[in-house]
Every structure is written in structure tokens, then in C-alpha cells.
Amino acid sequence: MNASLNELPSGWEVVSFLPEIKGTVFDTLSSENITIILNSQIPNKVDFNIDTNKNYDIAIDPIKIRVLSLKAQLHVIKEENTERKLDGEISGKYELSGIFEKNKQWNGDMKLILINKETEHGHLLGMIFPQDFSPKVIERGLSPLFKLFNINIKLQDSGLIISSLDNMTLSNEQKFLPSLPLDLKKGATFFSTASLEGSIFKYLEPVFGSLSPVNLAIHFDKNVESSTLVAALATQPSAKGAMSFANIRLLFSPVDESMAIAGTITINIQDHLLQLECAAKLSPDGEQVISFRLPENQRKWENPLGINGVTLEDIAVTLTLAPAEFSFMVQGAISIGEGSSQIRLLAALQLTNGVLPTALYGKLDGKEYAPEGIPLDVLVKAFSIVQIQFPLLRQVLVKYFEFYIGTDPSGIEIEGKRYKGVFLSSDISFFGIGTKFAISFNDQGLKANGSIASPIQIGSILKISDSTGEKGPEVQIDTTNVSDSNQQQDYFYLSSKVTLFNSISDSNLIYIQNNGFSFEKILTIGDISNVRMNCTLQDTTQFTGIADFNFNFPGIQASWNNITLKIGSVSVSTKVTINASPNSFSLVINFSFSFMGHNFIDEIITLDVVISDLNEIKDKVLDYVITKGVETIREIASDPLKFLDKWKVEALEFAEDVGDKLKELFPDKSIDDMAKFFKEANIGASDAFKHLKIPYGINDEALTKSLKDANFSLDDVKKGLEDVAKITNPTAVGNILIGAGFPEADIKILIPDWHIPTTEEVSECIRDPLKCARENLPHLPRL
Numbered sequence: 001m002n003a004s005l006n007e008l009p010s011g012w013e014v015v016s017f018l019p020e021i022k023g024t025v026f027d028t029l030s031s032e033n034i035t036i037i038l039n040s041q042i043p044n045k046v047d048f049n050i051d052t053n054k055n056y057d058i059a060i061d062p063i064k065i066r067v068l069s070l071k072a073q074l075h076v077i078k079e080e081n082t083e084r085k086l087d088g089e090i091s092g093k094y095e096l097s098g099i100f101e102k103n104k105q106w107n108g109d110m111k112l113i114l115i116n117k118e119t120e121h122g123h124l125l126g127m128i129f130p131q132d133f134s135p136k137v138i139e140r141g142l143s144p145l146f147k148l149f150n151i152n153i154k155l156q157d158s159g160l161i162i163s164s165l166d167n168m169t170l171s172n173e174q175k176f177l178p179s180l181p182l183d184l185k186k187g188a189t190f191f192s193t194a195s196l197e198g199s200i201f202k203y204l205e206p207v208f209g210s211l212s213p214v215n216l217a218i219h220f221d222k223n224v225e226s227s228t229l230v231a232a233l234a235t236q237p238s239a240k241g242a243m244s245f246a247n248i249r250l251l252f253s254p255v256d257e258s259m260a261i262a263g264t265i266t267i268n269i270q271d272h273l274l275q276l277e278c279a280a281k282l283s284p285d286g287e288q289v290i291s292f293r294l295p296e297n298q299r300k301w302e303n304p305l306g307i308n309g310v311t312l313e314d315i316a317v318t319l320t321l322a323p324a325e326f327s328f329m330v331q332g333a334i335s336i337g338e339g340s341s342q343i344r345l346l347a348a349l350q351l352t353n354g355v356l357p358t359a360l361y362g363k364l365d366g367k368e369y370a371p372e373g374i375p376l377d378v379l380v381k382a383f384s385i386v387q388i389q390f391p392l393l394r395q396v397l398v399k400y401f402e403f404y405i406g407t408d409p410s411g412i413e414i415e416g417k418r419y420k421g422v423f424l425s426s427d428i429s430f431f432g433i434g435t436k437f438a439i440s441f442n443d444q445g446l447k448a449n450g451s452i453a454s455p456i457q458i459g460s461i462l463k464i465s466d467s468t469g470e471k472g473p474e475v476q477i478d479t480t481n482v483s484d485s486n487q488q489q490d491y492f493y494l495s496s497k498v499t500l501f502n503s504i505s506d507s508n509l510i511y512i513q514n515n516g517f518s519f520e521k522i523l524t525i526g527d528i529s530n531v532r533m534n535c536t537l538q539d540t541t542q543f544t545g546i547a548d549f550n551f552n553f554p555g556i557q558a559s560w561n562n563i564t565l566k567i568g569s570v571s572v573s574t575k576v577t578i579n580a581s582p583n584s585f586s587l588v589i590n591f592s593f594s595f596m597g598h599n600f601i602d603e604i605i606t607l608d609v610v611i612s613d614l615n616e617i618k619d620k621v622l623d624y625v626i627t628k629g630v631e632t633i634r635e636i637a638s639d640p641l642k643f644l645d646k647w648k649v650e651a652l653e654f655a656e657d658v659g660d661k662l663k664e665l666f667p668d669k670s671i672d673d674m675a676k677f678f679k680e681a682n683i684g685a686s687d688a689f690k691h692l693k694i695p696y697g698i699n700d701e702a703l704t705k706s707l708k709d710a711n712f713s714l715d716d717v718k719k720g721l722e723d724v725a726k727i728t729n730p731t732a733v734g735n736i737l738i739g740a741g742f743p744e745a746d747i748k749i750l751i752p753d754w755h756i757p758t759t760e761e762v763s764e765c766i767r768d769p770l771k772c773a774r775e776n777l778p779h780l781p782r783l
Helices: 136-141 143-148 201-208 376-383 391-395 485-490 615-636 640-648 658-665 671-680 685-692 700-709 714-723 730-740 744-750 759-767 769-774
Strands: 002-005 034-039 045-052 056-060 063-077 085-097 104-116 121-128 151-163 187-198 214-220 229-233 243-253 258-269 272-281 288-292 311-321 326-336 343-352 359-365 397-406 412-414 417-419 422-430 433-442 445-452 456-458 462-465 474-478 492-500 503-513 516-525 528-538 542-560 563-581 584-595 598-607
Touching: 063 104, 136 143, 136 214, 143 151, 187 201, 201 243, 201 311, 258 326, 272 311, 376 391, 376 397, 376 433, 376 445, 391 503, 397 433, 433 474, 492 516, 516 542, 516 615, 542 615, 563 615, 584 615, 598 615, 615 640, 640 658, 640 671, 658 685, 671 685, 671 700, 685 700, 685 714, 700 714, 700 730, 714 730, 714 744, 730 744
Parallel strands: none
Antiparallel strands: 002 034, 034 045, 045 063, 056 063, 063 085, 085 104, 104 121, 121 151, 151 187, 187 214, 214 229, 229 243, 243 258, 258 272, 272 288, 288 311, 311 326, 326 343, 343 359, 359 397, 397 422, 412 417, 422 433, 433 445, 445 474, 456 462, 462 492, 474 492, 492 503, 503 516, 516 528, 528 542, 542 563, 563 584, 584 598
């Protein structure tokens, strides 16, 4: 059963029994316009029917709404333990002023939303406008701005919503038009869906996609003419590559005729999120550049892209928009070093069309911080977690570099090579040599390579080059296998072709030391094919080479005054020291050798004129050995005993008989002297009879006497008389020996057949020598 109440007590107003609608279009309606209907079937529901042609005004500065006629059916429902709910259908005729250039009248529906909360109660009143309604703030205030940006705008689904409460948030179920904003301020807000067209959008679309339609919202207050118009996107942009979007909106300011874009863009770089907030003004034409703000906790990025020990600070992000593409530039600073020596590198990461780039990029011109360059070990400390010290890298000065931090875990490919971690393309110098260097840092250390433009050269003495000989050598640094300081001599080196005098090595490793280069050169000198020379090169201008080896000279001979000394094989222990610079040269040969009992220790040959062939070292040493051989001959030729010693062992050669040579060399020596020298030289009497008799013009008896006086033995002299002098008669031999003064008893023992002549036999021979000779009386002495 329904019950209807058509007349209420005089003076009652609607708000008397519906306090929820106070402040709405209904709060001034009198009860005479209301019919109340009760339904017994639904005891907790009351319907209010309203129908009036009486005019009512609603003033909300700066606008005024006049209700010319109104029809409504409101439903009030009160369930147990809940707040009362009110809804219904409202239609009427209205007149609106303060929004449009002229007052507007229209027939339309109205939406009423009641807010019942524990702490506040209020309502929302919504109106839907015809399609041709456009607020004057748009028509008059924004027209110059749209003209400047060449934008055409078309409104649809427009309306007005009035909130009795401030900072209201609607649910999606309460939205009665798509353009209705969810967040509302107290008072009146115009809303509409706007279609936008203009050339500026071709710059924005590569990033944000279509920016039309947008949902406009204009809050009408006393500052409405100067307020910024917010146009939220009807649909947020889809994610692009590493980027996602939220709350993207356009901002139009009638005061300074500017257009801006605002919202949040999140960039995911290897799981590191950068949340970018922007509210950037746009340019009416041409390329667009947008700067973003980052939350304070995101302005520092530790270990970017997995690079330990590196921190990217003061991060800023810029978006550049062009008709066909867009790019994000993530910029920051990397601090290297500490205190007054600290340097800051500018670094950047550029995302083109939302695609994550291959590397974080940056550069540094060392002149800004250190005119002479930045020591490479400073960069090692900055870009690597390896704790080992690398003092040699202090010699490498980085003048300029561009660096890349790969975003791909597998590394970055540059010029056909793949590098992991931090990669630097740099200009460096060490020991006065400038070159370009490719440097790669990772957790294990550093790898670097480059090539020197020109060969390192000292005149015709030394040349260090590449394999062609036209360019400089390859430079290599590799600390990744260094586990302690004992290995450090191997991590910095040149890979080169080395030419030292006339010796060429196609593949030579030259290690870097604190003040220059160190390498080992394998040489061939003479017949020696494996001479190892330890070489150092200081500052590319001071070369030192040291080698120890042995020369073996077979069949050496020396000649002087028609005498040849047969020295034989000689082994020479040799040390060669070469010092050379562009303006000086010194080659010192220090050597030792011996022959025939002569020792030559620490002999020195010094050359200060550049040689053309290392074999000259051999020639110089051989000449020196022969010179010493000549000196030895001269020494021998000044001493009969030494001469005889060497002659005896056949070390001397000469054309003459030895007796003639002795007579020539020692004219002041008598036969007695020579006999003594023969004895001292352990040369037998036979050789004395053979070589001394004729040169000294002496007979057998006199020579025997000299040999006796020189202490030759009786037996030795007897043998010489018999074998050389050919005196075989025992009596004749014994008589010569007795005449020389040998003891008679000894002679008798040695020569049993020796007969001593009687006095008569001697007298007979004296009287008749011819008979003595004719009868050949062997027992008689020769007269």
C-alpha cells in the first residue's frame, strides 16, 4: 500500500526533513512543491516528488545558477545501523551566468550525490551541458595561447559539478561523465572532454602517443581567469621500452600564454628505477626539450649498471622531442679521487625512442683538473674494486677520455671488440709518448690497449715499431691476473718489433718500468745465435743494453818478426754494455780470457763511434786477442828461456833453425849462455848439438864443455855425441867427455870399452901423427 502526503505544515521547507540537501538547489524549495510517498512494502524508504516552476538562484562566486523549473524524484533509504542514503532523478530548466560570455539557458538533467562520512557531510551537484557550451576562460583567455601553438580545440561531454566540501575524491562509480575529475575542490568546477589538434603534438606523440582527447577541469574561483587549465589524458600512454607513464597531463596558462606537459615517467635501467617528475613548458614550434625532477633519494645511483665502486651523483634527466623520434638523456657526475685532487666526470645515458642504450656515456678533459694529465691509477681506484696498488700506472697520464658503462650484462661492443664494465676511449701519455688508449675496467682490474703513432727510435741503433716497421708498437696493460705485488712487472708492456743495430726481432715484449722500458733482445753475434741482451729505455731517449756471453775462437795465431805464435782455441768471457741517446753513443766490451799461461782479466774496449753491425764486437775482441798474442811473442822473443819453452812445445813457427833464430834474437848471448837456457828449458843435449853447433861455429869438444858447464848429464851429452855428432868410437866419445871435465870413473862405467892411451902411445902419436892416423888407433885421442 502507498500513502501520499500532498500538503505539509505551513512554513516547512524541504531541508526541514531532508537536511542532507541543504545548500543544494533544493534547500530553498517550500513544502508546497513537494509530495511525499510512503510504501508499506518498503517501510525504510520514502520518495519525494518535486515539481515547481518557481525560480530559485544558487550563487557560487563567481557564477550564479537560476533554476527556472525543476522536476525531481528523490529516494531516501534508511537501513538499520547505516546512514541515510539519498538518490534520485532530477531534470529542469536552468540559466547559468559567470561562466560563459553570455548567460546560457538549457534543459537538462542534474546529478545529486550526497556525502555522509563520520566527520563530514555534504553533497555534489552535477550538471550536463549541451555540446556547444564553452566557458569564456577558454574562448577568451586561452584563444591567444591556442593561436600561438596553432591548436584547435573541440569540447564534448561538458558539465559543471558543485562540491560543498573541499578536497573531495570521487569513486569511479560516481563518475557520470568520462571527463568528470575524481579530485574536486569546494565550489564549482567546469569539466569537459576536449579534442586537440595542432603541429606541436607531432613532437609529443613519439613519447606519449596520442594526447587527444583530454579531460579538462576548470575550477571557478576569483582567480579563474589567471588559473592554469589542467588537461588530463583520457588514457595514459602505453609503456615504451624501459619507460612507463603515470598522471600525464597538459597545462595551459592564459597569463603567460604558455603550454606545459606534466606527469611522472619511470625509467627502468637494469632494475634501477628513475621516477621522473616534470612540469615543463613547451615551445610553440621546433624541437622540444623537457627537464625532469627526481626525488632526493633517487639523485644518487650507487654502482650504476653493476659497476662496483662508482656512484653517479646529482642525476638530472632531459627529454628531447623531435617529429620522428625522442631521446632521454640521464646525466650525472662521477667523483674520482679525494680532497683537493678530486675530479668530477660528467656522465650521460641516452635512451632513444625508449630503447635502453648500450652504455652510460661520459667524458672528461683533463686540462680542467690537471694540465699534465690524470694518473691512470686514480681511475683504477675509481672504477675497480681491486685493492692492489699499481705504481707503474702513475706514469700513465690521461689527458682526455670518453667513457662508457655498458648496460648489457654481456658487455658493450666497440670497434668489433666486446668490453664488460667500464670502457674508456682516451688520450694518454707516458714517458713523453702520446697515444690513444682503449681501457676496460671490471671487478678483476683493468685491460687497456693502444698503439703509438710513430716508432720509438734512437738513430740507427734502436727502433721499436709495429710489425710493418712504419708505425709505433702496440701498448698493452692487463692487471686482471695480478694477485700480488710480486707480479706487477708483467702487467704493462709493449708488443713490438725491435731492431737493434742489424738484429731484428719480429715479436718482442717490452715491459714498462718506473722510469722507462725493459726488454730482453735475443741477438746473434758472430757464431753465437742466442745472446740475451737485457735492455732498458729511459724516457724513450736513453738506451742501455747489457749482455754476458762467451766467444770461442779456434786456431788463433799471432805473428811478429817472422815468428808465429800458435795460440790455439781461446774462450773469451764477454760483457757488452751499450749506452746510446740521440746525441751520444758508448759501447764498452769488458772481457777476460787466457792462453799459454797468460791471464787477461777485465780487459776493456770502448767505442764511441756508432757501429753498424754487432759482428764488429766479435771482430774487436778477436783483434784484441791477437794483439795480446803479438805482445806475448814480443815478450817471448825477449827471453831465451821463454822462447825455448814455447819452441819446445811447438807453439812457435819460424823459417830459420832455432839456433839461428836464437843467434838473431839474442846476439849478446854466448854458447855457454845458450847451453844453460837449453838446460833450464829441459831441452836435451842432442837438440843442443843439433841446433847450436853450426850457428855458434863451435866444435864438438867445446860444445860438450859448454853443456858440461850447464849441468847436462854425462849420459845426455854422450847420447848427443853419438846420435847427432855421429861419434860412435867409444874411445873418441870418452876422450871428448874426459876432455870436457866429466869424471873418469863415471865415464868408465858409462863406456866400458873406453881405452885410456899409455904414455908411449901418446908419445908415438906425437912423434908420428900420420902413422897414428893411418893406423887408426882408436884408443888415441884426437890431436
